[in-house]
Amino acid sequence: MSAAPLDHLLSRLEGVQSSGRGYRTRCPSCGGQSRKLSITEADAGRLLVHCFGGCETSDVLGAIGLEIADLFPERLPADTPAARHQARIAARESQWGAALEALEHEALIIHIAGQQLAKWHLLSIEDDQRLALALRRVEEARAILRPFRPNWRAKAVGA
Known part of the structure; x- marks a missing residue:
């Protein structure tokens, strides 16, 4: 079906x-x-x-x-090592995408809080709690992305 x-x-x-x-x-x-x-x-x-x-x-x-x-929904195709490998890659990429979106959103929260503090404006209790949540979410996203460590450093020219 x-x-x-x-x-x-x-x-x-x-x-x-x-x-x-x-x-x-x-x-x-x-x-x-x-x-x-x-x-x-x-x-x-x-x-x-x-x-x-x-x-x-x-x-x-x-x-x-x-x-x-x-x-019932259609059954999944046969469970082979190659299919399991592809499923793991797809799950990992989905986690990375979600982690990057969370980083983007939480970085904005941290940036806004930083602007307030740079102007010597104290944060309200709610804003302080939201900043703490943003920092926890950034750490969670970091933990998800940590295994993914491509060579981000550009190689020296002529090296």
Whole structure:
């Protein structure tokens, strides 16, 4: 299935209404006018389907041409050493991107606080606490980036 399980399921139902963290609709198996069918997206894209009229999930799905497997996202490709290596690289690069964004934001906070202090303006308690948070976040980002140490020093010309 190419569409996300939630989109795929909702597209086959009529009268879908948002409700809390999920959706309510008429049950295609037992019918009626009330919205007895509850649909919630759980962790990792899995769907929870429950009919308060007592229908089995397989009957509900069968009425709209789906199967239990359609409630789950597509399986990942085979777990090979190369795939695990690529996944580690992608995760690391994602962490680096998030760390760099945090550094950019927190550097601005530190810069603003520095400007205030340079003008001999005292920081409020809230500003002082935010500055301390910025310093902690910079240290956290530094710890994430520490293993990544490319040769940042330019080589001497003619060396």
